Amino acid sequence: MNQEQFEEMAAAYCLGVLSDDERMTFERALAAASPQQRQAFEQMRLAARHLPASTELASPTPEARQRILNAIGAPSSAPQATFEVTDTSIEPVSKSRFNFDFTNSTQFFVKLKNYKKIKFDTKNNDAEKTAELDKTYKIESALVEKIYRKLRLDRPIVAVVLPGVLFFAALFFFLNKPT
Amino acid sequence: MLARNLMAQVLRNDPKAFAEIYDRFNRLVYSVILNIVRSPAESEEVLQEVFVTLWSKRKEYDFSKSSPVTWMITLARNRAIDKIRSSEYKGTMKSSSIEDAPTFSSAEMDGENPLENALLEEKQKMIRQALQTLPQDQQIIIRVAYFEGLSQSEIAGRYSIPLGTVKTRMRLAMKKLYDLLKEAV
Numbered sequence: 001m002n003q004e005q006f007e008e009m010a011a012a013y014c015l016g017v018l019s020d021d022e023r024m025t026f027e028r029a030l031a032a033a034s035p036q037q038r039q040a041f042e043q044m045r046l047a048a049r050h051l052p053a054s055t056e057l058a059s060p061t062p063e064a065r066q067r068i069l070n071a072i073g074a075p076s077s078a079p080q081a082t083f084e085v086t087d088t089s090i091e092p093v094s095k096s097r098f099n100f101d102f103t104n105s106t107q108f109f110v111k112l113k114n115y116k117k118i119k120f121d122t123k124n125n126d127a128e129k130t131a132e133l134d135k136t137y138k139i140e141s142a143l144v145e146k147i148y149r150k151l152r153l154d155r156p157i158v159a160v161v162l163p164g165v166l167f168f169a170a171l172f173f174f175l176n177k178p179t
Numbered sequence: 180m181l182a183r184n185l186m187a188q189v190l191r192n193d194p195k196a197f198a199e200i201y202d203r204f205n206r207l208v209y210s211v212i213l214n215i216v217r218s219p220a221e222s223e224e225v226l227q228e229v230f231v232t233l234w235s236k237r238k239e240y241d242f243s244k245s246s247p248v249t250w251m252i253t254l255a256r257n258r259a260i261d262k263i264r265s266s267e268y269k270g271t272m273k274s275s276s277i278e279d280a281p282t283f284s285s286a287e288m289d290g291e292n293p294l295e296n297a298l299l300e301e302k303q304k305m306i307r308q309a310l311q312t313l314p315q316d317q318q319i320i321i322r323v324a325y326f327e328g329l330s331q332s333e334i335a336g337r338y339s340i341p342l343g344t345v346k347t348r349m350r351l352a353m354k355k356l357y358d359l360l361k362e363a364v
Contacts, residue, residue, distance in 0.1 A: 015325050054306045058213050
């Protein structure tokens with residue numbers, strides 16, 4: 001197989017359109033390929049990997065998620081916000097051994113904040129409304145997470161002292177209230 | 180968390196990790212399916228098949244062979260192509276003129292997470308620009324091969340062009356696409 005024939009098969013292989021026989025033929029050729037042929041193959045494989053991202057992004061309905069989770073027998077839950085992966089402006093939780101992991105309490109705040117949405121989801125099947133709420137949910141969840149971290153509530157010293165200060169301030173104002 | 184770490188949790192039968200994988204990649208997987216199947220309702224059926232297969236065949240996933248995203252996309256593409264090749268879809272591929280073939284068009288994004296969309300949109304824009312730089316006949320050949328799973332001889336038959344021309348165009352398109360993407364992405 002010369003270079004040109006090899007590249008023609010490599011292109012079809014990377015696009016996943018070879019028949020089983022052709023694929024086996026190509027894989028044999030690849031195993032015995034020259035460095036130049038191998039390089040051409042790697043380049044085409046890399047190019048083909050980008051093709052899925054050329055599609056128009058669309059979202060399935062929220063019901064699809066529920067159906068899939070039901071099908072695998074997973075407990076139903078609200079969709080998770082994707083801020084952890086994408087929002088690089090959020091500082092990571094400190095991994096100091098003197099710190100507690102308050103990540104779960106973040107989730108608690110997020111769930112509390114979105115109680116209305118979760119309640120709506122369980123009662124209704126209005127796809128449009130649910131999708132709208134879902135959008136708001138993700139943005140608001142990211143906001144709650146950001147505020148939580150900005151206030152340093154993931155640090156125990158802040159998490160313990162702040163409520164104490166607020167309590168004593170309230171007590172002080174209560175005791176000094178003019179009668 | 181990285182997709183590989185999530186996949187490792189899925190292999191340990193963690194449905195929460197599975198739900199997170201779904202939340203992170205459903206749009207990409209669904210978009211690939213929709214691009215092939217064209218019908219939202221049928222695409223959701225395929226999406227469900229793909230994710231249920233991902234869960235039921237999770238033990239077959241091999242970390243050394245591909246990333247979880249590549250695995251999902253390959254699964255989705257194969258299922259979607261099977262769908263359009265099934266009997267009820269025969270006859271829906273109406274176009275036999277090369278001018279009528281679908282192209283890589285620019286698209287509006289529907290926003291869920293603005294930052295995530297911005298990053299994805301940027302990447303998509305670069306890939307689309309690279310694809311649109313290719314000659315129209317090469318774009319079409321890549322498009323119908325990748326998104327419809329047509330072989331080189333099927334493309335030649337559909338558009339009434341010699342098989343040798345299809346092979347050459349496909350080869351040149353893939354080489355040029357790499358040259359364009361290595362700088363852009």
